[in-house]
Structures are given as structure tokens and as C-alpha cells.
Amino acid sequence: MMRRTLLTVTSTAALLAAGPLAAADVPEGVELAEDQSFSYRELDQPASIDPQLVEGVPGAHVIQQLFEGLMIQDENGQLVPGVATGFEANEDNTEFTFTLRDDARWSNGDPVTAGDFVYAWQRAADPATASTYAWFVELAGIQNAAEIIAGEAEPDTLGVEAVDDHTLRVSLVDPKPWFPQMTAHTTLAPVHQPTIEEHGDAWTNPGNIVSNGAYVLDEMQLNEYWSASKNPEYWDADNVVIEDVSSYIINDTSQALTRWEAGEFDLLEPVPAGSYPRLQEQYPDAAHSTPRLCTYYYTLNQGENGPEALKDPRVRQALALAIDRDVIVDRLLQGGQGSAFTFTPDATDGFVAPEIEHADWTQQERDQRAKELIEEAGYDDLNFDLLFNTDESHRQIATVISQMWSQKLGVETTLQNQEWSTYLDTRREGDFDIARAAWCGDYNEPSTFLGVLRTGVPQNSGSFSNEEYDALLDQAPTAEDREGIYTQAEAILSEEMPVIPIYHYANAFLLDPAIKGFPMNNVENNWYVKNFYRVAEE
Incomplete structure (x- = not known):
């Protein structure tokens, strides 16, 4: 039956009864x-x-x-x-x-x-x-x-x-x-x-x-x-x-803003980091910031080509804890983004975040714990390459985070900038230490985020693999408590830290x-x- x-x-039955929907209303x-x-x-x-x-x-x-x-x-x-x-x-x-x-x-x-x-x-x-x-x-x-x-x-x-x-x-x-x-x-x-x-x-x-x-x-x-x-x-x-x-391909966001202001095109998304408050005041009818089902994160390479140190969860945890996300969203981006301590955004339908202890700490407490973890891991003179695709915002974020790692943990970072298609190839081949990444939901349900970090998924470019995590995602579709399953899976990510969630998106744009x-x-x-x-x- x-x-x-x-x-x-709007039910499908109603759509059928109403006939075809017009495009522009x-x-x-x-x-x-x-x-x-x-x-x-x-x-x-x-x-x-x-x-x-x-x-x-x-x-x-x-x-x-x-x-x-x-x-x-x-x-x-x-x-x-x-x-x-x-x-x-x-x-x-x-x-x-x-x-x-x-x-x-x-x-x-x-x-x-x-x-x-x-x-x-x-x-x-x-x-x-x-x-x-x-x-x-x-x-x-x-x-x-x-x-x-x-x-x-x-x-x-x-x-x-x-x-x-x-x-x-x-x-x-x-x-x-x-x-x-x-x-x-x-x-x-x-x-x-x-x-x-x-x-x-x-x-x-x-x-x-x-x-x-x-x-x-x-x-x-x-x-x-x-x-x-x-x-x-x-x-x-x-x-x-x-x-x-x-559509015009413009890698330089500041140049793109200048060209939007000159009337060359209608939509600019996103606006340059830190510019939204000024643009909102200058162009009140054109500047908008709306929620976006996306997470900006760094993926840590645990695969064959990855550094040995990143296979240690203590090092991964330390790198995550030392990032002051409030500096990035409140001082650098200023477009309505939210600090992220989960890979899955809170706005996702059917998602209940686990209790993540360090999310409630002060940044000073996080920094202290990060130093302890690095000392426990016993690595000296850590130096990682940090890969990102061409964009001034990505560069600014990478620069700020590399400074945080250097000042707090003594971890040095070499920035690597590549254009989009080359960057994608490098990530797919696993030829990186740490890489900037972002994931936007393909549909509005937690599995669209959590599924990215399953063993063997191509977008899991850091080669994270956890049998318990995979088993939970296998159970989720038929589980009575699907929300609880997703919460457990997210809790594993917060412990293992295969990726470092940095912020959840807001779409700050000019139209x-x-x-x-x-x-x-x-x-x-x-x-x-x-x-x-x-x-x-x-």
C-alpha cells in the first residue's frame, strides 16, 4: 500500500491539486x-x-x-x-x-x-x-x-x-x-x-x-x-x-566589491570579511545577512601522506582549542557568523548538539588545556602546511589562526594558496597537512554533515575513520531515537577532532x-x- x-x-497532494507552480511570482x-x-x-x-x-x-x-x-x-x-x-x-x-x-x-x-x-x-x-x-x-x-x-x-x-x-x-x-x-x-x-x-x-x-x-x-x-x-x-x-x-569569476573579493559598487553585476556573495557593518549602513536596501546551513572548518590529514603528529588526537584537540573563534567572527568577518564547536550547525533540522565541555570554557581555559595537550603529546618544533583556495577572507583567517598557534603552542604554519581546481585536486590526493574546507548541507538533515566524515567518503579528505562513528550512522535511518544517534556521532567528532569547526555561516551579501x-x-x-x-x- x-x-x-x-x-x-506545502503538501505534495496540495501541489498536485493546485496545478503547475509559476516560476516568478x-x-x-x-x-x-x-x-x-x-x-x-x-x-x-x-x-x-x-x-x-x-x-x-x-x-x-x-x-x-x-x-x-x-x-x-x-x-x-x-x-x-x-x-x-x-x-x-x-x-x-x-x-x-x-x-x-x-x-x-x-x-x-x-x-x-x-x-x-x-x-x-x-x-x-x-x-x-x-x-x-x-x-x-x-x-x-x-x-x-x-x-x-x-x-x-x-x-x-x-x-x-x-x-x-x-x-x-x-x-x-x-x-x-x-x-x-x-x-x-x-x-x-x-x-x-x-x-x-x-x-x-x-x-x-x-x-x-x-x-x-x-x-x-x-x-x-x-x-x-x-x-x-x-x-x-x-x-x-x-x-x-x-x-x-x-556570472563573473572574480577571485579578489575587494575587487569584486568595487565592481559591484560600479554596477557591473547584481549579486555579490559573500562581501569582504569585516565589511558588512559598513555596507549595511551605506547600502541599507542592498545589504543582507541571512542564516546559511554551512560550516567553515579545517580538515586534519590523518592519512598516509599526513604528518605523524596529526594522527595523535591530543595534537588535533590542542590545535582546535587554541583557535579563538570569537576573534574570527566578531572582529574579522563581522557578517553574522557564529562560532562553531560542532561540525553540524545548530540550525539543521533534527539535530541536538551534545554537551561539549570546552564550548563553555573561557578562551583562556581553552588555551591552557591546549598547551597541556601539546606537552602530553611530546612533540617539539611542529610545523604544518596550511592549504586554502584563493580568497582574501581565507587568507586572513589562515593568517590569524597561524598566529594563534604560534603564540600559544609554538606550532609554526606555512600558508599554501592554490586556485580552486588545483586546491580540489590537492585535497582529493591527500597531499596536504591541514586544509581549509567548508561544507554546506545538500539537504536539511544531520546526515548531510555527519555523512561527510564516514570512512572512505571522497569528501573525507583527512581520511578520518572510526568504526563506532560509522556504525552509528548505519543505525540512524531506522532508529527510533534518530536525534540521539546523531548527537552521539557528533560527540565522537568533538573527542577525536578529525576536523576543526571554526564558524557556522551567515550569508552576508549585496543584492x-x-x-x-x-x-x-x-x-x-x-x-x-x-x-x-x-x-x-x-
Whole structure:
């Protein structure tokens, strides 16, 4: 027996009854500008815009405009229909059946079918694709995903089936009531098989790419910009107001601010560290700070290439305790961020933080304990390389933290700055001592954070491995006290300290007041330009 699953304040049943949701919701009487374009700054060139290969926020922002998954999110982060008009679940949440809309089209006019999702998901899990997000398919709990990723089963055995062109059935290994939330993730977006077969790795190039989202890629200039235009084949094209989208790759945040102030683009996120109070006063209608489901942290390499000292939990604890997070969030960033003593943000649905003793200490008490731990560990003349990707804020934070370690613990640090794609490669290869990292929730549930630190997950670049931790995460989906399981797992992280949580994000940004429809309450910062519109100047 199937039952309707209600995950959000707006039920799927209600969505089906109401019919298709319009993209941009323009109130009556609003005068639209003649120029319906939107532009934004991105810190780094996307490493890929292939949904099954993308890694990092820059690529995800592009894919959210070019492709559309089964479900997407509204301005509050709640699920709304994408290609699917709704879904049903069986009684124990191990099988989900999605109904696809019959007017969904690829940008070349081909219909979007359930088979496109089957192909994309099998492709994500297939070792031949070498997706760094293959683990997400396993995390989603789809049957045989783990075996396929390990090379022990063929991709076509994945637990996803096209019942017919407009019905997709997904079978899970164990109950996951939050599975529909995961279908909004870029990895599970559909791709156009004939285009990939024709063009191979070049299928995402302008002129080759076929996509199913509200926009079609026009240009992509490496490390400079990309641009897209409205997709006339998109199922809701009549309600898409913004005609053109562009993004400028600007590594220097201060330069990006100067260019925003000159009116070169509409959205700058984030603003330079420490600038938000001034910008809020100077641009009250454009400056915003909203909650963000992300953690900024340092990962400590415990793998084969990592320093021997970092395999000692006392050293890892000492490094964590010696960081004065209040200095970073209150004096350096000043954008509404919060000091972090847990990897999972407090704002995550279903998360109850464990009691972490040192979180309630004074910084002086933390510093004293850090010195004791270093002495107990017995290491002298410690010197670590600290890796971060190009950004002035990352450099400032690394500089401040390295000074704290030097002054308090006598630990010296060599700063290593790399551009985004090189930095990602270095982390993947484990060729670092300590690396700056950030994780933003792929969906709003604790496993999206805690799952990153499971044994063998590619994003677990510090090679942390703990059998008890893994076992807890295995138990969580079916546990009656799932919150308690997650609390125990987080407590292990606070003891082992494989990563050092530094702060939980706030999204401090500047947005041209003429742009309306931006989702201020979406803590995952998932935004779709199809929902935006530009109003005329008064």
C-alpha cells in the first residue's frame, strides 16, 4: 500500500491539486524593467557543470539554472515540484514513486522522461564516470549503489526504474523518509544521454550542451565568465521573467566589491570579511545577512601522506582549542557568523548538539588545556602546511589562526594558496597537512554533515575513520531515537577532532534592490533565477 508523503508545509497532494507552480511570482501592479537580466559574482571557475561530476558551490549555482531535478526548493527551502509533480512512498519509506510532468522538455525539444533520470543516476554511481559525488547515491540509500560504486555490480542494477516515461520508482536499502529532499541535489539531476554519447567529455561545452532547466548555456570563458539565456522549451517558460543570466569569476573579493559598487553585476556573495557593518549602513536596501546551513572548518590529514603528529588526537584537540573563534567572527568577518564547536550547525533540522565541555570554557581555559595537550603529546618544533583556495577572507583567517598557534603552542604554519581546481585536486590526493574546507548541507538533515566524515567518503579528505562513528550512522535511518544517534556521532567528532569547526555561516551579501524574488529564508542558499524579476526604477 502506498501513502502520500508530506514533508513540507506545502503538501505534495496540495501541489498536485493546485496545478503547475509559476516560476516568478510578480505581484499585481508591479512595473517590470525593460532589461530583464541578472548577473552575479562567483569566487571560482566551476570545476565542472556536469551534474554527475560537479563539486562545490560555483558549479552547483550554474547547474541549478541549467538543469532541473525531480524536486526543487522554494524560498523557504521547502520542497516544490521540479520535473516531478509529486511522489508517493510505501509504508516504511523504502520505495518512492515519482510522477513526472508530461510537458517537461530538453532544450532541443526532446521530452524529459523517467529514463533520463535512470541513466543519470546509474551514471553517477558507475565507477567509470569517476564522480566525486558517487558516494551521494550511496548515502541516498538507493539499492545496489554501494555494490556498483565498489565495482561489484553493474550500473543497471541500481534500484531505480522507469515504470513508464512519466513514472520513476526508486527502491532504497533502508527507510529514508527524507529521500525526496535529496532529489533536489545536483548529482541527481537528469542528463541527456544522446548528447553525452555524441560529444563525450565536451558535452557541456556551449553549442553542445542540452539541458532541461529554465536557461541554456551560451558562453563559458575559463576563469572569466559564463552566460545563459532563457530556454524556450522549459515547461514553465511563460512565467520565467529574467531573460539572461551571467556570472563573473572574480577571485579578489575587494575587487569584486568595487565592481559591484560600479554596477557591473547584481549579486555579490559573500562581501569582504569585516565589511558588512559598513555596507549595511551605506547600502541599507542592498545589504543582507541571512542564516546559511554551512560550516567553515579545517580538515586534519590523518592519512598516509599526513604528518605523524596529526594522527595523535591530543595534537588535533590542542590545535582546535587554541583557535579563538570569537576573534574570527566578531572582529574579522563581522557578517553574522557564529562560532562553531560542532561540525553540524545548530540550525539543521533534527539535530541536538551534545554537551561539549570546552564550548563553555573561557578562551583562556581553552588555551591552557591546549598547551597541556601539546606537552602530553611530546612533540617539539611542529610545523604544518596550511592549504586554502584563493580568497582574501581565507587568507586572513589562515593568517590569524597561524598566529594563534604560534603564540600559544609554538606550532609554526606555512600558508599554501592554490586556485580552486588545483586546491580540489590537492585535497582529493591527500597531499596536504591541514586544509581549509567548508561544507554546506545538500539537504536539511544531520546526515548531510555527519555523512561527510564516514570512512572512505571522497569528501573525507583527512581520511578520518572510526568504526563506532560509522556504525552509528548505519543505525540512524531506522532508529527510533534518530536525534540521539546523531548527537552521539557528533560527540565522537568533538573527542577525536578529525576536523576543526571554526564558524557556522551567515550569508552576508549585496543584492541590487531592483532584483526581486531572492530566497532570503532558504538556509541552503539554493536559488533559481527563474524565480527572479527586475523591477523598473522609481
